Amino acid sequence: MTAEHTATLDDVARAAGVSRATASRVVTGQGPASQHSRDRVTAAVAALGYVPDASARALVTRTGTRLAIAVIGHTAAVLDDPYVGRVLTSAAHVAAEREVGVSLHWLPLHDPGSLARLADGRGLGGLVVVNPTRPALDTVPRSLRGRVAAVGVGTRHVPSFDVDNRSGTDGVVRHLVRSGRSRIAMVTGPSWLPCGDRAVEAYRKVLHDSGGEPRVVPGDFTAIRGAKAAIEIMARWPDTDAVFALSDLTALGVLDGLHALGVRVPGDVAVAGFDDITFAGLSRPGLTTSTHPVEEIAAAAARAVLDRRDTSGATFYPSALVVRDSA
Amino acid sequence: MTAEHTATLDDVARAAGVSRATASRVVTGQGPASQHSRDRVTAAVAALGYVPDASARALVTRTGTRLAIAVIGHTAAVLDDPYVGRVLTSAAHVAAEREVGVSLHWLPLHDPGSLARLADGRGLGGLVVVNPTRPALDTVPRSLRGRVAAVGVGTRHVPSFDVDNRSGTDGVVRHLVRSGRSRIAMVTGPSWLPCGDRAVEAYRKVLHDSGGEPRVVPGDFTAIRGAKAAIEIMARWPDTDAVFALSDLTALGVLDGLHALGVRVPGDVAVAGFDDITFAGLSRPGLTTSTHPVEEIAAAAARAVLDRRDTSGATFYPSALVVRDSA
DNA sequence: CTGTTAGCGCGTTCAA
């Protein structure tokens, strides 16, 4: 009770009347232990408020004390995306509860070795890959199995935590159709990013069902690209009456591009985004978009890795339409 | 050269022909060492690409392997501020180079014990306090001396890394005056935040010099507050022709509030912000603001803590006017 | 100025 000095495993063992080895087995959950000692140890842990020392544990298990967040992209600029900021913030929060830290890394898209190098580095407790490609995930070494999660697509060995792009897109595009739009263009994400595929499919399906023609333009999640895409779209299909961008940042760029063209929003063209970033509510007109529990997704991925949960397979999180002024 | 397994201090010592203790002294920079062995060890470090194992070091120095970023504020919502995201991102990057992670913490403004509790926790390699108050900084235990830095005001024991609010404000307000505005209102930061004081002083000085009357309204760095502040300002001083907000988010809120009032920007009222967040260039009209090297500041603070540099005193970073459409 | 010795807190053999 006289906490004073943070309790060590020795203290727990002594209080429980067992050896340190036994206490260790109970605490880690690895190895055998009788029900009796199990009870005594857990009681002692609770009484002393014991928390394993992450450094000591890492030293012996060669397992590291930090959670790496790796973002795949063309340039290091991907790290500046507000989406990454939200993921990082949330993961850092989860990590803090377990006395571990997070670090942030950029993985060049065309450098297949970078993930393996990162994974080989010491001090790595776990790895969360943001916007991965499947080939990239296949390069994570076996030694990291069970300590990797993806925010985006996963593989058989890497559990995935992602937003339900399909139903999210469906909701937005249907909203556009409902409000009388029929010539709807879409600005996608980067072509190499597999998790955008389901969104494009959903978009095509809604358009097909409502008798519209797909008008797809590639994007890269940046605002600059959105402005350019808007100009391309209006040049190629001048009768376009709505633009859906798979990223709010891009949608804001579309707003900019249309404004430069003298096109009124939503009067002439409706614009919708995807993500519901903070600024979506602050633009003029306010951006209609779909909101995602990004923080929740990131937290789940971080927990899966940190707690070594066997969460294989994919977990999808719902995306909900947010109607503002732009569509 | 056969790197294969990451180099250990033993490897370095062997390669340099000295004992491990000597190698340790050179690497850490603590304790005496002859020039000769110093050279040989540094050469060996470079040749082997040696990076100290953070866990092992932390275990013996009882110093932890993570860098905590603590943000002081009224509610946990301060963690969502994009400014915090930028600080965290940059710090995480610096930390990654040293194989340590960062964690993110909210320090309730009116809970004086929270900083001490955080600092007492194990596993803490260093602490960067964002937007601190001096009384709060005085609660960091002595044991952390030399491993704490502030992004904002500092104290005698805590080095400070901050933007030069004074000259930044001076630049923005002078720009407003130059462009013909004279009835300039200011929305400040939270009243408890000392680093805003210099900005208010600078604002008052410019107004005094140019024969204007100060019109100061308290803010809290949020957009919502900005919208309300705009309405308050126009009600109290209807002839106001410019508003300067000490935060871009707030300035964007001001834009919103003025728009709701039917006031044209910059026609009737000019609006300027502070920070130059990503969205400053995406709002309509584009926000005139002052840009800060937030990433650089955060990186310097993180490095000071991680490298145990004796950077006492305050380091100020320049703030530069960015003229867009709103002023 | 240098090398030797002794742990830091923990997981993991190996015998019992």
Next chain:
DNA sequence: TTGAACGCGCTAACAG
């Protein structure tokens, strides 16, 4: 099922 002993990589104390 348990406990004793060992070592992870490193810094700190002490002798030389």
